[in-house]
Each structure stands twice: as structure tokens, then as C-alpha cells.
Amino acid sequence: MGRKVLEQYRSSDGGFYQxxxxxxxxxxxxxxxxxxxxGIERPPRTYSEFLKAGEKVTK
Known part of the structure; x- marks a missing residue:
């Protein structure tokens, strides 16, 4: 688990209890x-790009 993700679970006294x-x-x-x-040259980087790519693939 990345440090940034972990920090959101730190308690107000600075500890981790769960x-x-x-x-x-x-x-x-x-x-x-x-x-x-x-004709899609690079993987989509956002969900909206992914949806647009999906439309291209299904046409």
C-alpha cells in the first residue's frame, strides 16, 4: 500500500489502529x-478516453 493511500487512515493522534x-x-x-x-495508438489514460476508444473498437 502506498504511503499516500496509507496516510488517509491515520487517526487524529497520529497512530494507525486499523x-x-x-x-x-x-x-x-x-x-x-x-x-x-x-487506430488507437496509446492506451486510454482516463475513463472518458477509454469509453471513446471502446466506441471506435465497436464500430
């Missing part, structure tokens, strides 16, 4: 070959 076992990270996978065939 840390959640997951923080619901979001991971999106894609098919490199399909993206290349659709």
Missing part, C-alpha cells in the same frame, strides 16, 4: 490488438 484490507481500486483491461486495429 487499515482496510482493500480500498476498491479500479482496473480496466483492454485488448491491445483490437485497439491497434481501430
Amino acid at each position: 487499515v482496510p484490507w482493500k480500498t476498491n481500486p479500479i482496473l480496466i483491461g483492454y485488448n491491445k490488438k483490437l485497439f491497434e486495429e481501430a
